[in-house]
Amino acid sequence: MKRAIRDLLSFALPIFFLFVTNSSANAQCPVVIDSIVTVDVTCSGANDGSISIYVSGGFADYNYQIFNPPAAPQFFTTSATTYTFTGLGSGSGNYQIIVVGEDGAGDNCDPVFDLAAVNDPPPFVMVVSTTNDTCPGGNVGTASLDVSGGVTPYTYSWPPFSETSDSISGLDGGTYSVIATDANGCSQSESFTIVSPPDWSGTLTGDDPSCNGGTDGSITSTGIAGGTPPYTFSWTGTAQTTENITGLGAGDYTLTVTDDLGCTEVFPTVTLGEPSPVFIAETHNDVSCNGDDDGSIDITVSGGSGGFSFLWIPGGSTGEDTTNLSPGIYEVFVTDAAGCEDSLEIEILEPSVLTLTSNSNDASCNTLCD
Numbered sequence: 001m002k003r004a005i006r007d008l009l010s011f012a013l014p015i016f017f018l019f020v021t022n023s024s025a026n027a028q029c030p031v032v033i034d035s036i037v038t039v040d041v042t043c044s045g046a047n048d049g050s051i052s053i054y055v056s057g058g059f060a061d062y063n064y065q066i067f068n069p070p071a072a073p074q075f076f077t078t079s080a081t082t083y084t085f086t087g088l089g090s091g092s093g094n095y096q097i098i099v100v101g102e103d104g105a106g107d108n109c110d111p112v113f114d115l116a117a118v119n120d121p122p123p124f125v126m127v128v129s130t131t132n133d134t135c136p137g138g139n140v141g142t143a144s145l146d147v148s149g150g151v152t153p154y155t156y157s158w159p160p161f162s163e164t165s166d167s168i169s170g171l172d173g174g175t176y177s178v179i180a181t182d183a184n185g186c187s188q189s190e191s192f193t194i195v196s197p198p199d200w201s202g203t204l205t206g207d208d209p210s211c212n213g214g215t216d217g218s219i220t221s222t223g224i225a226g227g228t229p230p231y232t233f234s235w236t237g238t239a240q241t242t243e244n245i246t247g248l249g250a251g252d253y254t255l256t257v258t259d260d261l262g263c264t265e266v267f268p269t270v271t272l273g274e275p276s277p278v279f280i281a282e283t284h285n286d287v288s289c290n291g292d293d294d295g296s297i298d299i300t301v302s303g304g305s306g307g308f309s310f311l312w313i314p315g316g317s318t319g320e321d322t323t324n325l326s327p328g329i330y331e332v333f334v335t336d337a338a339g340c341e342d343s344l345e346i347e348i349l350e351p352s353v354l355t356l357t358s359n360s361n362d363a364s365c366n367t368l369c370d
Helices: 003-012
Strands: 032-039 049-056 059-067 076-079 082-088 095-102 113-116 124-132 141-146 156-159 165-169 176-182 185-193 201-207 218-224 232-236 245-248 249-260 264-266 270-272 279-285 295-302 307-313 322-325 328-335 340-350
Touching: 032 095, 032 113, 049 059, 049 095, 059 082, 076 082, 076 307, 124 176, 124 185, 141 176, 141 185, 156 232, 165 176, 201 249, 201 270, 218 270, 245 249, 249 328, 279 328, 295 328, 322 328
Parallel strands: none
Antiparallel strands: 032 049, 049 082, 059 076, 059 095, 095 113, 124 141, 141 165, 156 176, 176 185, 201 218, 218 245, 232 249, 249 264, 249 270, 279 295, 295 322, 307 328, 328 340
């Protein structure tokens, strides 16, 4: 009989028993299931539950069987009055439990039946709510987590940050993850994305004023982008509010761009220089004699941007120096390659007209020559 039971169990099939026993042997029966202790699954979908069965009555060996369709039956034969099935999932319903013990006379006691449930915590449901970053590099994005399932209470982590609450702030644009862990140590991760406007970009190019003290400098921007268009522009050093500015003298100019959401970007300061002023130094020689025209002027020019041209008034001479000058006032106009100019007046003098004065004394006596 025992061999027949073992043969049936080897096929992993539920067993229905029909016994013909004698009254003296059955005195040791029935087998009684004293208790069943179940350990639920720790994490949804895991297989770490267990069923421990405790029996009394009958004689060894005892055959323990659990069955939870559609999974195949599990069975184990032992002389012990207890056995634990491990590695169990929650299954599709209650586990059917069958225990068969011997009657001490070579036959079996009637099988005893029971039911046991291995429970499965509800699966995690994680919902992340976010607010996006409003400004490029603003780090004002936020995320908050709503969790259900598992076994409360929960703990939280937001790698790579140290935050351990169910919300986090100060996020820049990017993709992040949050991990929730329940009281059983079961964890689940959820990723989320914080959207940030594009980073600011752009280049400023300055053109210096062409002349010392001039106001024809300019600054031109290229590729201003980022944030949320449209933009407004403001400059230090000028009241202009356009992206490109003109009519500038030497100095420092700083552009601040403000986008449609009020986000600002201060671009690097542009410094406009200017050439040194055109400077004229002179030496001259006055006319040597009254009425002559041998005066001359020698000038030396510095500063500006070189490539000087000259014009003398009066006379129209275009050389750097001028000679054969009569007395008078002469003005030279010097222009450099950038069109910057300076002028200088020089006066050529002449000496006074020579005046002859004669003195005479008459002879004191006739015939004397004194």
